[in-house]
Amino acid sequence: MGQLFSDTSKNEDCGDLESSFTAYFKINTESKIIPQETIDSIELHLTKGNIQEANSVIRDALKNIDNVPITIAVTGESGAGKSSFINALRGVEPEEEGAAEVGVVATTMRRTPYKHPKIQTLTLWDLPGIETVNFLPKDYLEKVNFQEYDFFIIVSATRFTKLELDLAKAIRFMKKNYYFVRTKVDLDLDNEKKCNSHTFDREKTLQQIRSMCVNTFSQNNMDAPQIFLISNSNLSDYDFPVLMDTLVKDLPAQKRHNFMLSLANITEPAIDRKHKSLQQAIWLEACKDALLATVPVVGILRDDVEKLKEKLNHYRVLFGVDDASLEVMAKDSQVPVEQLKKMIKSPYLLETEGKTTLGEKLLKYLERFSSATGGPLATGLYFRKTFYLQFLFLDTVTEDAKVLLRQI
Template identity: 85%
Template sequence: MGQLFSDTSKNEDRGDLESSFTAYFRNTKKESKIITQETIDSIELHLTKGNIQGANSIIRDVLKNIDNIPINVAVTGEFGVGKSSLINALMGVGPEDEGAAEVGVVQTTMRRTAYKHPKIQTLTLWDLPGIGTVNFPPKDYLEKVKFQEYDFFIIVSATRFKSLELDLAKAIRFMKKNYYFVRTKVDNDLENEKQCNPRTFDREKAMQKIRSICVNIFNQNNMDAPQIFLISNSNLSDYDFPVLMDTLVKDLPAQKRHNLMLFLANITEAAIERKRNSVQQTIWLEACKAGLLATVPVVGILRDDVEKLKEKLNHYRVLFGVDDASLEAIAKDSQVPVEELKKMIKSPYLLENEGETLGEMFFKYMEKFASATGGPVATGLYFRKTYYLQYLFLDTVTEDAKVLLRQI
């Protein structure tokens, strides 16, 4: 969870507040931070001067921007290369789910088509026609697909990257946008290779052969070969899909990183953990905004707090794919009864019993937290009970997501 707390209890010590804030983000990896270093420095400066209101004002604006800032991802390539399947994989939906990109429909290649992420409404994936099609000749392509709207491009092929696609990459790079080459249907290629050479088949050598073919195409066109991601849309956890997700997150500006991390599919435990770390930062910032010097109240949790906690828990369950709707979808795909899935996890039952049980839950978590960090007090900061419990909810849904990933 990170070293949020130490053994100092001076609630009015603003220097300690600055130290705590600085330590928290120092221990957060640069590629995982959801706020810029400039913003961190500005908050620290206000804390140094004892300007709590100024610090909170910046935090409030940061959280508002994080929730509302749009991300637009362009996916382009010829018909039949698996663009729609890749878009659905990125959104974590099946081809028959509501809002999914239609797989194998020619018409979608004739215009740019927007797909809103079902859980992260600020994220839009755009299915773009391949460059060089009748309505999108090379000289007009970037203008017609509204190039400036996208944060980055994913150029998709199922065979060899064509010269027009390489020219597109050059133009994107010249315009100072990021692009990524994705080679899909690798599982089909490996299966064909295995059938042709059953006795001598070597998966790693076959993968290297595919990469070499791609690299040679770039060399033949006088381009330095970029990183090429070999993926299978039907088996996301295998091949390079997790590496692609890591790269997209790392390359985005900090203020857009949070929403992108939230939409990552739960294909590996590392992806789930990254999502947890991102949400954890928002909880910590929310706690600071709500009252940097607030002490833990000695009275019980208020009814309004309980309602808000219910909303938070449900929100986290949705983000981590352990809500009731997600469990039903998993049960259908895996042919495991929903009841069996619920027996494996804890989050659906966290708030079944309220009142004293919720208070007991808080104090048990406080003990666990103190044991992990060396003490419940942090450089003059006490978080309110509700924020401690949000950490508990987050840890619980994170573990639930990992349990389902291992079991299904």
């Protein structure tokens, strides 16, 4: 099954892997899922031929990525759409089991945690509304355990109030990031269109909403931050994709991976972002495996196939092209689920088509893979076939997600 390298070939292969590793992470700058200091440490060990040390750093980095918690606080005044925003981030319908309670009255009287249904390390906290006569930002933040959160999202459905601005000042003073989100802009546009049907200008109305928010800051002697105009019911419209891009860039590298995987498939760039993140995870696993001197095997063993099935199903769930997601999609779009299944390829990857075996599918993919990626991804000849199959699965699932997004 495996074979240890000789000392000479070990150093040669370690050098090849080091140059391949370095080249790969040079082309993944903004979306790195491990910190630069970790990358530098791995490269240093590889340069010196310290295989076990490099393997240990990669193993710890992967473990950290899988286990590091991401904790987001959502606050603002009651009725602003905090709970709806949390449901949207989690990809959960308001009436689904486990959804954040949505209502026209104050439904959140204490801070309430909501786990992401697919990414268990991601928790969104619905904080109590801040509209109270005796509101003191510092006391409020201490009461809701401000130190636990990676950042705060302050949600408003109108102009931002002095209470919300005072809260932002306190958050900044305590060295945490915050983001201002203006919700329900779709309702504002609808109302404006009804009232002024002949003169309605969508972009002009959006600019007026944004200006109204910005003016609140200047009136309170504050520099206006970036304000994200969103609709909780139409995530692909307005600034929601921009908000997600901003959060990804601001998060520490080791927290980006699971946060990116949690994002809904609302745009093709969002799908591509997931693909790049998972590709890095596969690459790191493959490097770790290569450092243990596992050489390619002639065939694909039964145990490999079972593990590959698990990986394929995992990718399908993350990209929303699994059977359960297809059922929901079919119901929402009023399209027969069989019609959706005919559009995609990933459910059938492990099936044989005529005389095409899994190994033959792999060879066809490798030809495309090598010509498309050229350098760093094509040089890892010591990677087991199962890792190349994971790349095949990931590419196929990614394309399936895009096909369904275009259709639906």
